[in-house]
Each structure stands twice: as structure tokens, then as C-alpha cells.
Amino acid sequence: MPQPEVVEPRDPGAAILLNTEGEPLPLAMEAKNVSMWYGPKRAIDNLSMDMPAKAVTAIIGPSGCGKSTFIRALNRMHELVPHARIEGSVFLHGQNLYASGVDPATVRRRVGMVFQKSNPFPTMSIGENVIVGLRLNGVSDRKFLNERLEQSLRMSALWDEVKDDLHKSGTSLSGGQQQRLCIARALAVEPEVLLMDEPCSALDPIATAKIEELIQGLKTRYTIIIVTHNMQQAGRVSDFTAFFYMGRLIEIGATTKIFTNPNEKQTEDYITGRFG
Amino acid sequence: MVISKHILGTFDEALTSLRNDLLMMAGLAERSLDRALKGLLQRDDDLCTHAIADDEEIDQLEKQIDKDGFEILLRFQPVASDLRRVISAIKLSPNIERIGDQATNIAKRARKLNRHPPLPEVQMIVPIQAYAMTMFKDSINAYVRENVELARSVCDRDEQLDDMNREANRKLTQRMMEDRDQLRGYFNLILVSRALERVGDHATNISEDAVYAAAAEDIRHQSLTTSV
Amino acid sequence: MPIPRKDHHSWRKFKSAFISGLTFCSAVLVIAPLALVFLHVLKSGVGAINLEFFTHLPKPVGMAGGGMANAIVGTLELLALASVIGIPVGVLGGVFLAEYGTARVNAVLRFIADVLNGVPSIIWGVVVYGLIVLRFKSFSAYAGGLALALIMIPLILRTTEEVILLVPVGYREAALALGIARWKTIIQIVVKTASRGIITGILLALARVGGETAPLLFTAFGNRFWNHDLSEPIAALPLQIFTYAISPYDDWHRQAWAGALILVTGVFCVNVLVRIVTRVRTASA
Numbered sequence: 001m002p003q004p005e006v007v008e009p010r011d012p013g014a015a016i017l018l019n020t021e022g023e024p025l026p027l028a029m030e031a032k033n034v035s036m037w038y039g040p041k042r043a044i045d046n047l048s049m050d051m052p053a054k055a056v057t058a059i060i061g062p063s064g065c066g067k068s069t070f071i072r073a074l075n076r077m078h079e080l081v082p083h084a085r086i087e088g089s090v091f092l093h094g095q096n097l098y099a100s101g102v103d104p105a106t107v108r109r110r111v112g113m114v115f116q117k118s119n120p121f122p123t124m125s126i127g128e129n130v131i132v133g134l135r136l137n138g139v140s141d142r143k144f145l146n147e148r149l150e151q152s153l154r155m156s157a158l159w160d161e162v163k164d165d166l167h168k169s170g171t172s173l174s175g176g177q178q179q180r181l182c183i184a185r186a187l188a189v190e191p192e193v194l195l196m197d198e199p200c201s202a203l204d205p206i207a208t209a210k211i212e213e214l215i216q217g218l219k220t221r222y223t224i225i226i227v228t229h230n231m232q233q234a235g236r237v238s239d240f241t242a243f244f245y246m247g248r249l250i251e252i253g254a255t256t257k258i259f260t261n262p263n264e265k266q267t268e269d270y271i272t273g274r275f276g
Numbered sequence: 277m278v279i280s281k282h283i284l285g286t287f288d289e290a291l292t293s294l295r296n297d298l299l300m301m302a303g304l305a306e307r308s309l310d311r312a313l314k315g316l317l318q319r320d321d322d323l324c325t326h327a328i329a330d331d332e333e334i335d336q337l338e339k340q341i342d343k344d345g346f347e348i349l350l351r352f353q354p355v356a357s358d359l360r361r362v363i364s365a366i367k368l369s370p371n372i373e374r375i376g377d378q379a380t381n382i383a384k385r386a387r388k389l390n391r392h393p394p395l396p397e398v399q400m401i402v403p404i405q406a407y408a409m410t411m412f413k414d415s416i417n418a419y420v421r422e423n424v425e426l427a428r429s430v431c432d433r434d435e436q437l438d439d440m441n442r443e444a445n446r447k448l449t450q451r452m453m454e455d456r457d458q459l460r461g462y463f464n465l466i467l468v469s470r471a472l473e474r475v476g477d478h479a480t481n482i483s484e485d486a487v488y489a490a491a492a493e494d495i496r497h498q499s500l501t502t503s504v
Numbered sequence: 505m506p507i508p509r510k511d512h513h514s515w516r517k518f519k520s521a522f523i524s525g526l527t528f529c530s531a532v533l534v535i536a537p538l539a540l541v542f543l544h545v546l547k548s549g550v551g552a553i554n555l556e557f558f559t560h561l562p563k564p565v566g567m568a569g570g571g572m573a574n575a576i577v578g579t580l581e582l583l584a585l586a587s588v589i590g591i592p593v594g595v596l597g598g599v600f601l602a603e604y605g606t607a608r609v610n611a612v613l614r615f616i617a618d619v620l621n622g623v624p625s626i627i628w629g630v631v632v633y634g635l636i637v638l639r640f641k642s643f644s645a646y647a648g649g650l651a652l653a654l655i656m657i658p659l660i661l662r663t664t665e666e667v668i669l670l671v672p673v674g675y676r677e678a679a680l681a682l683g684i685a686r687w688k689t690i691i692q693i694v695v696k697t698a699s700r701g702i703i704t705g706i707l708l709a710l711a712r713v714g715g716e717t718a719p720l721l722f723t724a725f726g727n728r729f730w731n732h733d734l735s736e737p738i739a740a741l742p743l744q745i746f747t748y749a750i751s752p753y754d755d756w757h758r759q760a761w762a763g764a765l766i767l768v769t770g771v772f773c774v775n776v777l778v779r780i781v782t783r784v785r786t787a788s789a
Binding site for chain 3: 075077080082105106107108109110112113115117119121122123132133136137182185186189
């Protein structure tokens with residue numbers, strides 16, 4: 001596996017991520033000077049960060065550091081919270097998602113999200129759950145929907161397990177299967193980026209391993225940003241790791257570098273379990 | 277070695293225990309070397325025997341360190357500096373064990389030499405021993421104190437030790453040709469010198485591991501390109 | 505800690521049994537009147553239940569026989585009218601309170617709804633009398649339906665709101681994260697998930713207003729014949745029971761008991777229906 005490197009200016013957000021040949025990596029998303037508030041409380045403080053395309057970037061940090069808040073800036077979910085405010089820009093392949101006139105619903109179709117607690121819709125069957133994003137956005141072509149249904153379930157390694165049970169309720173599956181169903185549902189609308197907010201926190205080790213394996217397969221087609229509080233998972237699954245603390249980006253770099261020899265003492269102290 | 281405390285107390289305890297084992301092992305190896313050479317210089321067979329006896333404890337400690345290190349990796353999944361320190365400790369200990377073996381070697385040669393009349397050339401060993409011992413002590417110090425400068429200096433000194441050994445070799449070989457009666461005695465001295473040169477090599481290895489633990493830099497095998 | 509002695513243990517057992525017995529007695533005290541009432545109504549009314557009761561109009565005063573067909577149908581018609589107005593307003597209001605609005609506005613609206621829930625039902629009758637009956641100079645089914653709707657609206661509004669608030673935030677988030685528009689999320693995901701609870705709320709509201717008499721006194725007014733025009737007075741079961749019960753005729757008394765039995769049974773059936781609706785949906789989930 002190629003060992004990407006980091007060029008070292010003082011501002012961690014301005015770190016340019018390079019590949020093995022020393023060329024800058026293509027970026028899927030960029031956050032520039034993002035600040036986020038819940039009412040008067042500032043949760044993210046002038047944060048800038050690059051997210052390389054078709055790679056897995058993990059965000060780690062102690063509770064309350066703002067990692068879950070931050071990814072909700074990437075798909076414009078933060079603004080749905082009452083009294084929430086956001087400043088700064090987020091770019092998806094060069095387009096500012098917060099420019100005036102941009103429809104948030106369109107953004108959310110291009111940047112999908114999987115949540116910590118799996119939430120298949122209880123009133124729908126497995127099949128209906130997967131294609132609900134397409135159907136409720138106006139797609140009615142049966143053939144197309146069926147194709148997308150199978151494709152999404154295959155991509156989330158669930159097809160073989162449920163292909164004969166598509167009419168059964170979404171909640172009849174095990175926890176790990178439900179989470180893979182939610183991943184299939186998110187993939188069905190063909191996003192460019194997939195955000196995952198601690199997707200395995202509620203799962204047992206085997207279900208977790210299946211999803212981690214799934215992520216490795218997905219990164220050839222999608223950019224994945226995963227928030228996790230499990231550092232071993234970040235080590236197993238991600239190409240790049242960003243360390244957040246108190247609403248700021250402390251350091252971002254290739255995962256092997258961060259976990260072998262991080263630049264910042266705070267990063268080192270956190271990952272070795274000396275604080276946080 | 278442990279700068280600030282881990283939240284998990286048992287982790288700190290395990291790391292401290294590992295460090296203490298290493299220090300104990302190094303201390304024993306030092307003492308063995310010291311005794312072996314005193315036994316040689318003072319023609320004291322008791323000291324030699326003691327030196328040889330210590331080796332068993334050194335060997336046990338090597339096994340203990342491997343076991344403890346492995347357990348730390350298993351239980352605590354260390355990362356970054358913790359991981360580097362543990363891996364280095366596991367790589368360090370065989371070097372100390374070999375130093376112990378060299379001390380045993382020297383002690384055995386000393387016993388042989390003590391059966392024959394004393395050779396004034398024995399004094400040639402003294403500076404070589406002092407140099408090698410300093411290298412060893414410094415290398416252990418460099419690991420424990422995470423002193424990269426000190427570690428690098430040990431690596432730099434290895435060449436000097438090699439020169440000292442070569443010089444002693446040359447002189448002793450010449451004496452061997454001049455005084456055929458004492459051939460065996462001179463030969464044993466050559467082997468003692470070589471043993472000390474090996475001690476220096478092991479001290480160099482320890483220093484390389486110390487640099488990796490402290491600074492995440494792998495400085496091994498670089499001398500192939502720098503020296504001619 | 506010392507091991508408790510044997511007599512400690514017996515005392516505790518006695519205390520436990522005593523309290524259990526007390527709570528059992530309380531439960532009996534609550535259920536007993538309900539059972540007694542039902543049994544009394546059953547005993548008194550079952551005799552007058554026959555086919556004629558369900559199919560015939562009331563006979564003129566003094567003559568034996570006749571039935572309450574028009575009253576039964578009238579009640580159903582009034583409930584239908586009330587539903588047409590009450591259900592949409594109540595449900596949409598509940599959705600608004602749960603999903604839109606600001607905290608302050610919603611708190612005020614909730615308070616108003618709770619107050620309205622406590623207004624005695626006869627007041628609604630008086631209000632509709634003043635607004636509609638006097639204006640159009642006629643009692644009518646419309647007026648009766650409106651009065652019942654006004655009782656239903658705050659009820660349905662509050663139950664709908666509460667059931668929708670119970671829908672976990674996770675479902676809304678998941679739907680929005682798929683790029684589904686907000687209004688679609690609310691209708692197709694949230695309301696659909698809460699549908700069982702909303703239907704339950706509606707059924708219970710219907711059961712409640714089905715038995716209301718006072719508001720109908722000056723709105724629907726009652727009718728001895730079939731109602732052919734909704735702007736005319738209409739018979740209703742509770743009204744008919746009231747009229748017959750205060751009359752001096754034994755035959756009418758018996759028919760009143762029968763009417764009461766029908767009403768009580770109706771309420772009972774609605775509650776059973778609610779249970780079935782709830783259970784059937786969970787079985788298929």
C-alpha cells in the first residue's frame with residue numbers, strides 16, 4: 001500500500017497531503033474556515049481541512065471535540081438543528097456547498113450519511129428501505145429501481161443474505177445487517193461522498209469487521225469520511241487520520257504516520273491514552 | 277522512559293516493569309564484563325566463575341523481556357512512542373544477552389590464561405575494555421533517557437573500537453611470531469580483544485534501537501554508504 | 505452485615521402481602537363500579553333489543569313499539585360530519601405543533617388546546633347555537649356536527665402531536681440525509697410511522713364525542729323522523745335516550761336502556777378495535 005506523506009507548515013489545516021511521488025492528492029472535499037455554533041456555544045473554531053478523493057479519512061478525538069458536529073457541516077445537516085449557525089465554506093469538487101442558491105437537499109444527495117444507530121424505516125420492507133431515497137425523489141422506473149436495489153445491496157455485502165426476504169420488515173434484521181441496510185440505502189442515491197458517524201459503535205466485533213471490510217471495498221468508488229472514537233478502527237480502516245480537539249483540527253496526516261510518530265504532542269498524548 | 281502518565285495505571289506499571297527488567301539485565305551484563313576482565317587482570321579465578329554464573333540470569337531476563345513485551349502489545353495495543361519503545365526493548369534484549377555471552381567468553385579465556393605465567397601484554401586489553409564498556413553504558417543510557425545525540429555518538433565510536441581491536445590484533449600476532457612458547461596465551465588475548473569488539477557492535481545495535489524508540493528514525497545499515 | 509433473623513423475614517413477608525392485598529382491593533374498587541354499571545345497563549336494556557329497534561322509527565307518543573333506527577343513523581351521520589371537519593384540522597394542527605413553529609408559539613398553542621380540552625361540552629353547544637343556529641334560524645345536522653368537531657379538534661391535535669413527537673429523531677435525520685425534502689419526510693416517513701398512534705387518537709376521540717348529549721341539545725336538536733337534509737334537525741342516540749328517559753312511559757324507558765346499551769357497546773367496540781389495530785400492525789412489523 002502506498003505510503004502518502006505530509007508537507008509540514010505550521011497550520012495543521014493547511015497541511016497538503018501528498019502521494020508517494022510527492023504530488024498533491026486530488027481532493028473530494030475541502031473545508032475552509034468553518035465555524036459552527038449551537039446557539040451561543042461555539043462547537044467548531046475556524047477549521048480548515050482537506051479530504052482526499054476515493055480514500056478513507058478518519059476523524060478521531062475525545063468526546064465533545066466536535067467531530068460529529070463537523071461532518072454535519074459537510075452535508076448541510078447542521079442547519080436543521082434549531083438555533084444552529086455555520087460560517088465558512090465547504091467545497092465538493094470545487095463547488096461551494098454553502099453558496100447562495102444551492103439547494104440543501106441536492107447537497108445531501110451528493111454527500112450521503114450513515115448514523116451511529118442504524119435506523120431502517122419501520123413502516124417499510126427491506127427492499128422499500130433501500131430505494132426510498134430514489135422513490136421519494138421522484139424516480140419511478142421499476143426496472144431502474146430494481147437494478148439499483150440489487151446493486152446497492154451487493155455493494156454493502158447484504159444481497160446474499162436478504163435477496164429472498166426483500167419484502168420483510170427492515171427491523172427484522174440483526175444490528176449489523178440493519179447497519180449494512182442503512183449503508184445500502186445511502187448508496188442507492190449514488191452519492192459522491194459517504195459520511196459515517198461512528199457506524200460500528202453499537203455493533204459486536206464480527207458485525208464491525210464486516211462493515212470495515214465493506215468500507216475497504218467502497219473506497220474504490222466513493223470518498224469516505226468516518227468519525228470514530230475507536231483508534232484501532234481508525235488504524236485498520238483509514239488512509240488518513242485527522243485529530244480534533246475542542247473544535248479545532250490539531251493534526252492531519254497519513255494514518256501510519258499519525259499512529260507511529262505524530263508531529264503534535266497533543267495528538268501523541270491522545271492516541272497513547274495519556275489524556276482525553 | 278515514561279514521560280507522563282497513562283490514564284490506565286496498569287499500562288504504566290507494565291511499561292515500568294519492562295524497563296526495570298532491561299536495566300537489571302544491562303546491569304548484570306555490565307557486572308559480568310567487569311568481573312571477567314578483573315579476573316583476567318588480577319588473575320582471579322573466582323571472579324571468572326562468578327562472571328560465568330551470571331549468564332544464566334541474563335538469559336532468563338531475555339526471555340522475561342520478550343514475554344512482558346509481547347503481553348504489553350497484546351493487552352494494551354500501544355501506538356506511537358509507546359509502541360516504538362516496546363518494540364525496541366524486545367529488539368534490545370538479545371544484544372544485551374550476547375554481551376553477557378561475550379563476558380562469559382572472556383571469563384573462560386581468562387581462566388585458561390591464569391594457568392600460565394602472566395603476560396605483560398594483558399595490559400593492552402585495558403583501554404579496549406574501557407572503551408567498549410563506555411559504549412555499552414552510554415547505549416543503555418541513551419535508550420532509557422531517550423537521548424538521540426548520545427546514541428548517535430555510540431554508533432560513531434564503533435569505528436574507533438574496531439581500529440583499537442585491529443591494532444591489538446597486529447601487535448599480538450607479532451608477539452606470537454616472536455615468542456612461540458606463549459602462542460596459546462597470545463591467541464587467547466586476541467580472542468578477548470575480539471570479544472570486546474563484539475561488545476561494541478552490540479552496543480551500536482542498542483543505540484540504533486534507542487534512536488528508533490526516541491525519534492522514529494531507522495539509522496541502521498547507513499554506514500554501508502558513508503564508509504568506504 | 506448481620507444475617508437478618510427469622511422473625512425479621514416473616515414481618516417483611518407480611519408487609520409485602522399486606523400491600524399487595526391493599527392494591528388488589530383498590531383495583532377491585534375501581535373496576536367494580538364499571539362492571540356494575542355495565543351489567544345493569546345490559547340487564548335493563550337487553551330485553552328491548554330486537555330487529556324492530558334497529559329498523560323502525562319511534563312510534564307516536566303513547567303507542568308501544570317502534571325503534572331508534574333514525575337515532576342510530578343520525579349519530580353516525582353526525583360523527584361523519586364531525587370527522588370531516590375535525591380530523592383534518594386536528595391532525596394537521598398536531599403535525600404543525602410537532603414539526604414546525606417556534607418554541608414560544610407552540611407553547612401558547614398547546615396551552616390553548618389543553619384549556620379547550622377542559623371546556624365543558626355544553627359550552628360548545630351554546631357557542632354553535634349562537635353562531636350557526638341563530639344565524640340560520642334552524643337547528644341542523646351541520647350545527648351538531650360542528651359542535652362535535654370543536655370538541656374533537658383539541659383532542660386529536662394533542663394526541664397527534666404527542667405521537668409524532670415520539671417518532672425517533674433518527675428517522676427524520678436518515679430521511680433528510682438522503683436528500684428527501686422536508687415536507688415529504690414529514691408525510692411519508694414521520695406521519696406514516698406515527699399512523700397507528702394517530703388512528704388510535706382519532707378513534708378514541710370519536711368514541712368520546714359519540715356519546716355527547718349536551719352539545720347536541722341546541723344544535724342537532726333531535727328528530728322523530730328521518731333526516732333528509734343536513735340543514736334540518738337530526739336525531740342522535742344520546743338525545744333520544746335523554747328524551748325517552750325523562751318521559752313517563754315504561755316502554756320508552758326500556759327503549760332508553762336499550763339505547764344506552766347500544767352506546768356503551770359501541771364505545772367498547774371502538775376500544776377493542778383500537779387494540780386490534782395496534783396489535784395487527786406490530787405483528788407484521
